[in-house]
Amino acid sequence: MRAFEAPFERVTNRNFPKGPEVLAPGHGACQGCGEALALRLVLKALGTEFIAVSATGCMEVCTSRFPNTSWQMPWIHVAFENAAAVASGVEAATRVLKRKGRGHDQRIPVVALAGDGGTADIGLQALSGALERFHENFVYVCLDNEAYMNTGFQRSSATPFRASTTTSPVGACSKGQHTWKKNMPAIAAAHGIPYVATASPAFHLDLMNKIRRAAAVEGPAYVHVFSPCPTGWLMKPELAVESARLAVSSRIFPLYEVLDGSYRINRPAPNPTPLADYFRAQGRYRHLTEDDVAFIARRVNSDYERLVDLAERRPVS
Amino acid sequence: MAGRLAMDVSVAVAEAVRLANADVIAAYPITPQTRIVERLAELVANGQLDADYIPVESEHSAMSSSIGAAAAGARTFTATSSQGLALMNEMVYVAPGLRVPIVMVVANRAISAPIALGNDHSDIMSVRDSGWLSFFAENGQEALDLTLAAFRIAEDPEVSLPVCLSLDGFILTHITEPVLMPDQTEVDRFLPPFKPSVQLDIKDPISMGLWAPPDVYAEARKAMALALFSAKKTVVKAFDEFNRIFGRRYRPVxxxxxxxxxxxxxxxxxxxxxxxxxxxxxxxxxxxxxxxxxxxxxxxxxxxxxxxxxxxxxxxxxxxxxxxxxxxxxxxxxxxxxxxxxxxxxxxxxxxxxxxxxxxxxxxxxxxxxxxxxxxxxxxxxxxxxxx
Amino acid sequence: MTKPAVEAIAKVGDLPLGFIGRPKRSRAAKTGDWRSVRPVLDRARCNYCGFCYFYCPDGVFQDMGEEKYYQADLDYCKGCGICAHECPKKAIAMIQEEV
Structure with a gap:
């Protein structure tokens, strides 16, 4: 079965799952947390008949203070760097138990959830192993807030160029992060898995349908979700969704899918909004000059053009 | 395959895992553990053991996957040695806290540096304080028997803790010895099907791996300490039952x-x-x-x-x-x-x-x-x- | 014996095997007291689009169905203001909480 034929019920505004929150209110995420919103939408798309595996991080710690838990489905947290490996074991177990008649007679998606540090840095090896082994019911969701927010806003390899963090600070000899954001979706796609997607909580239906597709495909799927962090980005909390929207319209975080190696841009931005509009609300970019913005825009546009090129040469059909 | 047979001790351990009808094996190769996991991969490939063999990309992931598999209700086995055990150390400490009954065989090998292949106990001593039950086998028969006993002890609802079994690398793992291979019906009498005490189940959801603030961490750790001490009576009970079924008597000392x-x-x-x-x-x-x-x-x-x-x-x-x-x-x-x-x-x-x-x-x-x-x-x- | 510095939330013997949690405990922590401003809806302006509900990181809004609006649960609302900012009809105002 090809990834784009995987059967799933599309979420629309009309049939939106408005039942009880499966990430229950009462968790300790910051005010206006874009990652909590992304996670809430991811879980809402899935319901409760799946198994969630969390890496250590903001979403893990703010939802699981004993004896409380926000998770309405079976959930396990083991450590920081190994959500993909734990999920591999869970996935194998559910399949074997079903086969041996000791499990439930249904397909149980296993969904690993980690931040950008737990994915692009410390968890990369475990993730690569899991994608390569081609686990049948395996979904990996990276909730990317572009730094180690849980430990106090240190840079990760997913921190964007020139963003100021506590370990890539702006100073007399530094203009913030001096490396470009690691392209995790491309790394995931290089494993030849059936489904890779980027998503944003500002486009909630798009995000939820990508998650549903990821859970429906046979074989591993990787979804990279943009997760604005007002606290770490030095931004007003009410701007979390707007910043996510501007990231897409300015091309700095394009929304696209890779289905069986074919590309599709979901929210094309032929006439992008100015990057400065996206940067302006965020204190982590406060030091940028017009020249800096123009320099970044060149790279952002060239990355975007490459995606357009891939989508034209290898369209989903 | 039952009765008195000559075989490599590593193979005898793999056969015990087959007799235990393990569900998931997650392992990464390292000398001198390899013969155990090679044989298990072979048993799975031949359909002689209905299990999933996860060829993980590191020992850290071997233990991580084992934790996941056991938490999801699978009878889970892994094996390692030396640097591999050192690499999985962080996860070794997590398994007992989550109360997942993994069985691990360690083919004991010296730890670096200098890098060495020979046998001693410097690898397994890193597990000493982690909350695992830990056994040492003397010979091939004992290696086989204790592997079977390890599953029963680990999975006993009174215990629900991981168990590791040490075999001296090379000088035990690579020796051919005569062993009495039990038959399946005897093993089935000794080792009931795994009924997990904690399990990730979509019909009865629980959260595992919660955060313990200072107002409960010490209590949680003391509960683990007590659980490990009280596991000894289950060990003795399992050894008694083993003797009754197989006619071989084991004691803690x-x-x-x-x-x-x-x-x-x-x-x-x-x-x-x-x-x-x-x-x-x-x-x-x-x-x-x-x-x-x-x-x-x-x-x-x-x-x-x-x-x-x-x-x-x-x-x-x-x-x-x-x-x-x-x-x-x-x-x-x-x-x-x-x-x-x-x-x-x-x-x-x-x-x-x-x-x-x-x-x-x-x-x-x-x-x-x-x-x-x-x-x-x-x-x-x-x-x-x-x-x- | 002197009183311990920290009052334990559970005794050793009362802890669940494996230190697990259950969903029935999920709403125990009320985060409403974090709030300094609260969302107040002008129902006359509301067009029932649901943006406040979709975009709430804490999932505090409830669809009131026939009445065609979304009600915030102030036990959990942290007052982030996303609902007011995203509302296309500007029907939600963030009002200062009185101390």
Whole structure:
């Protein structure tokens, strides 16, 4: 079965799952947390008949203070760097138990959830192993807030160029992060898995349908979700969704899918909004000059053009 | 395949995992564990074991996947050695806290640096404080039998903790020995199907791996400490049941000619066979010497060991791991700590033996007996057979 | 015995095996007291689009169905203001909480 034929019920505004929150209110995420919103939408798309595996991080710690838990489905947290490996074991177990008649007679998606540090840095090896082994019911969701927010806003390899963090600070000899954001979706796609997607909580239906597709495909799927962090980005909390929207319209975080190696841009931005509009609300970019913005825009546009090129040469059909 | 057979001890362990009908095996190759996991991969490939073999990309992921699999209700096995066990160490500590009953066989091999392939106990001692039950096998039959017993003990609802079994690398894992291979119906009587005490189940969701703030962490850790201590009675019960079904008797602590011994040597693992031969030879010369072997290392079998040492004037503890910067080895330290408030007053000496694959000989034990009877107030453990 | 510095939230013997949690405990922590401003809806302006509900990181809004609006649960609302900012009809105002 090809990834784009995987059967799933599309979420629309009309049939939106408005039942009880499966990430229950009462968790300790910051005010206006874009990652909590992304996670809430991811879980809402899935319901409760799946198994969630969390890496250590903001979403893990703010939802699981004993004896409380926000998770309405079976959930396990083991450590920081190994959500993909734990999920591999869970996935194998559910399949074997079903086969041996000791499990439930249904397909149980296993969904690993980690931040950008737990994915692009410390968890990369475990993730690569899991994608390569081609686990049948395996979904990996990276909730990317572009730094180690849980430990106090240190840079990760997913921190964007020139963003100021506590370990890539702006100073007399530094203009913030001096490396470009690691392209995790491309790394995931290089494993030849059936489904890779980027998503944003500002486009909630798009995000939820990508998650549903990821859970429906046979074989591993990787979804990279943009997760604005007002606290770490030095931004007003009410701007979390707007910043996510501007990231897409300015091309700095394009929304696209890779289905069986074919590309599709979901929210094309032929006439992008100015990057400065996206940067302006965020204190982590406060030091940028017009020249800096123009320099970044060149790279952002060239990355975007490459995606357009891939989508034209290898369209989903 | 049942009855008396000659086979590699590693293969016998893999066959025990087959007889236990394990569901998931997650492993990464490392010398000298490889023969165990190769055989398991073969059993799965041949359809002789209905399990998923996850060829993980590291030992860290081997233990992580094992935790996930066991948490999801699968009977789970892994095996490793040396640097591999060191790499999985972080996860080794998590498994007991989550109360997932993984069984792990460790083919004991020295730890780097310098890098070495030979056998000692420096790898497994990193598991010492983590909350796993820990056993040491002496021979091939025991390796097979304890692998079966490990599943039963780990999965007992009173225990629900991971169990590791140490086999001396090469000198036990790579030896061909005659073993009595039990038949499946006997094994099924001994080892009931796995009914997890905690399980990730979509019909009864739980959250595992919660955060413990200071107002409950100490309580959670004490609960684990108590669980591990009380696991010993399940060990004894499982050994009794094993004896009833298979006719082979195991105890947490074994003794050999120790009843009237003035000098008692304490050992673990496969060198104990050499030690027994040495004891016989020394007895022939009129020395009142005996052997006490720890089969169970964690939880530490306090009562059994004190009972075994009750009549001894001299206790000589053999260690195969150095605690660098400390005068005793881990077993020596443990025995001294146990004895000092017990009312017993033997002269305790401690010896490092067989490090990194150095041969352990009968002469080594004869030397140890002499030193144990002669040296008083030993401050630091003595290296035996090391050229200075 | 002196009183311990920290009052334990559970005794050793009362802890669940494996230190697990259950979903029935999920709403125990009320985060409404974090709030300094609260969302107040002008129902006359509301067009029932649901943006406040879709975009709430804490999932505090409830669809009132026939009445055609979304009600915030102030036990959990942290007052982030996303609902007011995203509302296309500017029907939600963030009002200062009185101390």
């Amino acid at each position: 074994e003794t050999y000619r120790q009843e009237d011994a003035e000098t008692v040597i304490i050992s673990m693992g496969s060198i104990s066979e050499t030690a027994m031969t040495a004891v016989d030879e020394m007895r022939d010369l009129g020395h009142k010497v005996g052997l006490v072997r720890l089969r169970l290392w964690r939880p530490f079998p306090e009562e059994e060991l004190l009972a075994a040492l009750a009549g001894a004037k001299n206790v000589a503890v053999v260690d195969r791991h150095l605690i660098l910067g400390c005068g005793s080895g881990p077993v020596g330290l443990e025995v001294k700590s146990l004895v000092c408030n017990s009312g017993l007053r033997p002269n305790i000496t401690n010896f490092f033996l067989g490090l990194g694959g150095r041969d352990v000989t009968r002469a080594n034990f004869k030397y140890i007996r002499e030193r144990a009877a002669g040296v008083r107030n030993q401050l630091r453990a003595e290296f035996v057979g090391v050229y200075e």
